[in-house]
Amino acid sequence: MSDTTAQQAESKSLFAEHEKIHPLKVSGLYRKIKWFFLINMLAAYYIAPFLRWDRGPDAPGQMILFDIPHRRFYFGPIEIWPQEVYYFTGILMVASLLLFLTTAVAGRVWCGWWCPQTIWTDMFVTVERWIEGDRRKRIALDKAPMSLGKFTKRFIKHSAWMVIAWWTGGALVLYFADAFELVRGLTNDVAIFFTQILTLQLPSAPIHLGAWIWISIFAGVTYLMAGIAREQVCIYMCPWPRIQAALTDTEALNVTYRYDRGEPRNSVKKSVKLAAAGQAAGDCIDCNQCVWVCPTGTDIRLGMQLSCIDCGLCIDACDNIMSKVGRPKGLIAFDTDLNIERRLKGEKNSFRPVRPRTLTYLFAMFLSIGLIGWSLATRAITGINVLHDRNPLYVEEGDGSVRNGYTIRMLNMERKTRSFTLDVSGLQGAVISKVSEGVFVFEKSDKGSFIVEIGPDTTRELRVLVVLPAGRTISKSQPILFTAQDLETGEKLSRSDFFKGPGN
Amino acid sequence: MEHKEIDHITGTETTGHAWDGDLKELNTPLPIWWLWVLWITIVWAIGYSVVYQHWFIGNKVLPTMSEWTSRGDVHNALDAAKAAMAPQFAKLEKASLDDLRSDAALSKFAVKAGKAVYGDNCVACHGTGANGVFPGSGYPNLTDQDWLYGGKLEDIVETVRVGIRSGHDEERTNTMAAYGDDETLNAEQIKNVSGYVLSLSGGSLKGADLVKGKQIYLEEAACNACHGDDGKGVTEIPGAPNLADKIWLFGGSAEKIVYSITHGRKGEMPAWDARLTPAQIKAVAVYVHSRGGGQ
Numbered sequence: 001m002s003d004t005t006a007q008q009a010e011s012k013s014l015f016a017e018h019e020k021i022h023p024l025k026v027s028g029l030y031r032k033i034k035w036f037f038l039i040n041m042l043a044a045y046y047i048a049p050f051l052r053w054d055r056g057p058d059a060p061g062q063m064i065l066f067d068i069p070h071r072r073f074y075f076g077p078i079e080i081w082p083q084e085v086y087y088f089t090g091i092l093m094v095a096s097l098l099l100f101l102t103t104a105v106a107g108r109v110w111c112g113w114w115c116p117q118t119i120w121t122d123m124f125v126t127v128e129r130w131i132e133g134d135r136r137k138r139i140a141l142d143k144a145p146m147s148l149g150k151f152t153k154r155f156i157k158h159s160a161w162m163v164i165a166w167w168t169g170g171a172l173v174l175y176f177a178d179a180f181e182l183v184r185g186l187t188n189d190v191a192i193f194f195t196q197i198l199t200l201q202l203p204s205a206p207i208h209l210g211a212w213i214w215i216s217i218f219a220g221v222t223y224l225m226a227g228i229a230r231e232q233v234c235i236y237m238c239p240w241p242r243i244q245a246a247l248t249d250t251e252a253l254n255v256t257y258r259y260d261r262g263e264p265r266n267s268v269k270k271s272v273k274l275a276a277a278g279q280a281a282g283d284c285i286d287c288n289q290c291v292w293v294c295p296t297g298t299d300i301r302l303g304m305q306l307s308c309i310d311c312g313l314c315i316d317a318c319d320n321i322m323s324k325v326g327r328p329k330g331l332i333a334f335d336t337d338l339n340i341e342r343r344l345k346g347e348k349n350s351f352r353p354v355r356p357r358t359l360t361y362l363f364a365m366f367l368s369i370g371l372i373g374w375s376l377a378t379r380a381i382t383g384i385n386v387l388h389d390r391n392p393l394y395v396e397e398g399d400g401s402v403r404n405g406y407t408i409r410m411l412n413m414e415r416k417t418r419s420f421t422l423d424v425s426g427l428q429g430a431v432i433s434k435v436s437e438g439v440f441v442f443e444k445s446d447k448g449s450f451i452v453e454i455g456p457d458t459t460r461e462l463r464v465l466v467v468l469p470a471g472r473t474i475s476k477s478q479p480i481l482f483t484a485q486d487l488e489t490g491e492k493l494s495r496s497d498f499f500k501g502p503g504n
Numbered sequence: 505m506e507h508k509e510i511d512h513i514t515g516t517e518t519t520g521h522a523w524d525g526d527l528k529e530l531n532t533p534l535p536i537w538w539l540w541v542l543w544i545t546i547v548w549a550i551g552y553s554v555v556y557q558h559w560f561i562g563n564k565v566l567p568t569m570s571e572w573t574s575r576g577d578v579h580n581a582l583d584a585a586k587a588a589m590a591p592q593f594a595k596l597e598k599a600s601l602d603d604l605r606s607d608a609a610l611s612k613f614a615v616k617a618g619k620a621v622y623g624d625n626c627v628a629c630h631g632t633g634a635n636g637v638f639p640g641s642g643y644p645n646l647t648d649q650d651w652l653y654g655g656k657l658e659d660i661v662e663t664v665r666v667g668i669r670s671g672h673d674e675e676r677t678n679t680m681a682a683y684g685d686d687e688t689l690n691a692e693q694i695k696n697v698s699g700y701v702l703s704l705s706g707g708s709l710k711g712a713d714l715v716k717g718k719q720i721y722l723e724e725a726a727c728n729a730c731h732g733d734d735g736k737g738v739t740e741i742p743g744a745p746n747l748a749d750k751i752w753l754f755g756g757s758a759e760k761i762v763y764s765i766t767h768g769r770k771g772e773m774p775a776w777d778a779r780l781t782p783a784q785i786k787a788v789a790v791y792v793h794s795r796g797g798g799q
Binding site for chain 2: 396434437440
């Protein structure tokens with residue numbers, strides 16, 4: 001064996017060192033689109049928890065609230081109980097279908113314009129650019145030995161990132177508690193902390209310790225993902241590029257380098273010469289601007305690839321260059337490979353945003369929205385659940401009658417107290433002998449039905465005894481039906497169970 | 505130090521020893537970070553045992569730096585739970601049934617606390633469902649409306665407190681005499697009176713003379729003194745069961761009834777006032793009362 005074999009073995013290594021990406025500043029249409037979504041989505045994110053919604057005196061007045069301690073989720077007029085979390089599944093389904101649809105029409109614009117990872121990375125890079133300068137300066141700074149100037153810049157940058165990260169987590173916790181109260185509470189914690197520091201006391205644990213811990217977790221993750229990991233999240237961590245590969249088709253628009261127009265690449269002067277000599281000359285001048293502006297370091301001229309998030313910044317960069325060198329814009333554009341092939345064959349371009357795939361997604365999306373809406377509109381705001389006693393299954397009384405015990409849970413999702421009559425049917429002679437909660441015994445109405453009152457937005461667990469008088473033949477188990485009826489509206493709810501006996 | 509021999513294929517140093525002429529081993533020691541983890545865990549273990557571990561020399565327990573023990577943690581948690589429940593128990597101790605009925609929170613607390621007390625102390629005899637271990641076993645069903653010593657909350661509290669034939673100073677007691685063993689009645693008479701008793705709840709015993717049986721019930725044996733002329737018991741004498749219903753603490757078959765009259769019956773229940781606090785007794789009584797039989 002010689003040394004060359006060892007060298008060959010080394011060169012076969014599949015491991016590639018990560019190269020830090022320093023996106024170049026660019027301006028243009030797509031940059032404007034990105035700013036537009038960034039500003040509006042951040043504004044929505046920070047304003048939403050402060051929006052109010054009147055739900056009456058004993059309910060929270062916040063429009064969007066995840067009230068974990070009380071097990072309620074509020075979205076404007078919709079209030080979701082824990083047993084209804086399937087509505088979230090519905091929302092996720094609609095969101096996925098919307099994502100499929102946009103992907104089938106215009107590629108991964110979600111990734112490029114709307115994804116929080118993209119928005120926060122964009123913000124962090126912008127801050128980095130303010131402090132350390134644009135691409136060239138940042139590369140130089142990376143290579144420079146540590147000095148006071150470099151340290152100062154780095155220190156300011158990381159501090160700024162941490163502040164942004166802190167505010168990100170700080171806004172997220174506002175969705176889980178009353179926003180105004182929590183802001184006041186956190187401010188108060190800070191005031192106490194500084195008072196203690198200034199009076200040389202040992203700081204005590206903050207009152208809203210839980211909120212601080214969560215803010216720290218969210219802030220830490222934001223700092224790590226948007227500051228350090230950046231495009232690696234998109235390329236290595238996120239499942240979406242892989243799913244997208246399975247969803248895309250030849251008709252979907254993607255950021256595309258029009259190699260039919262760009263190749264062969266040459267410098268401006270050389271291509272002019274070649275054209276004059278009647279030889280093939282492409283429009284691409286190989287300036288690499290498209291690679292430098294890319295937030296994920298993608299060379300779009302290699303074709304559609306996993307790392308491309310479809311943000312369109314390379315289009316801006318290329319258009320700027322093309323107008324400078326006096327060539328038509330759109331060398332990189334939202335286009336399809338299919339169209340490139342068509343143009344190479346001399347055929348016409350064709351865009352088909354309306355096609356079976358997009359129509360299917362659209363249909364599935366509206367179907368999901370319709371199902372969720374229908375389910376929400378017709379969902380029961382009252383519920384009754386019956387649980388037969390397990391032990392004893394039945395009790396034989398001295399007079400020969402048989403008694404069964406049940407635990408009945410009644411649920412009132414309305415924001416007012418409601419009264420129900422509770423009756424039992426389906427077994428000749430069987431009557432409810434007692435309805436109680438602990439030792440509290442409910443009263444009967446004039447008509448002989450027990451009346452049960454359920455407070456607003458609560459459930460009530462009742463112990464119900466059903467008695468079958470002596471002399472009735474009963475089998476070991478017989479179906480029985482509990483019916484609750486709203487005294488005011490007449491709304492009826494039923495739940496079947498069984499009446500057990502010794503069998504005779 | 506001898507010269508290092510490098511393996512050409514891997515570029516790694518060998519141990520320098522050759523087996524079978526040309527077989528060599530690569531020198532690939534443990535990664536340094538792994539070794540560091542090992543050393544750190546050893547240092548950690550020493551520190552941990554100094555702070556927390558109780559070492560022994562013979563029977564002598566050496567002190568540790570930290571006062572903390574996991575057992576102490578459990579005690580603290582139990583004390584904290586007791587302290588948290590104390591005000592509720594204090595309120596419960598004084599509450600009457602009417603008070604409980606008007607205080608939903610206290611009522612819920614009483615039933616839950618009572619269930620816990622019941623589970624710890626009562627299930628062995630009365631069963632997890634409070635319906636006796638099995639019918640006719642002598643362990644009463646607490647869910648029906650048949651009570652030997654009263655089914656009101658106060659009655660249940662008293663029964664739990666002093667027990668039945670428990671040896672407590674204020675014990676509840678009432679013994680069914682052993683008419684056969686005492687030779688008060690002969691076998692024939694016992695058969696006749698058993699037949700009469702069975703007939704009160706619609707049963708029958710083959711070969712029993714009901715007229716003679718009734719006479720024995722009312723005169724010779726004077727069963728009516730405790731069980732009443734109609735067999736439904738006497739209100740003034742607690743502990744004497746109703747013989748005219750379908751509930752039989754010691755079994756309602758002819759055999760069992762003959763046995764009961766011959767040998768007598770005296771079930772026992774311990775007094776709980778020494779083991780449970782008055783509030784716990786109240787709680788368990790509330791729980792039993794809420795099972796369906798409470799009056």
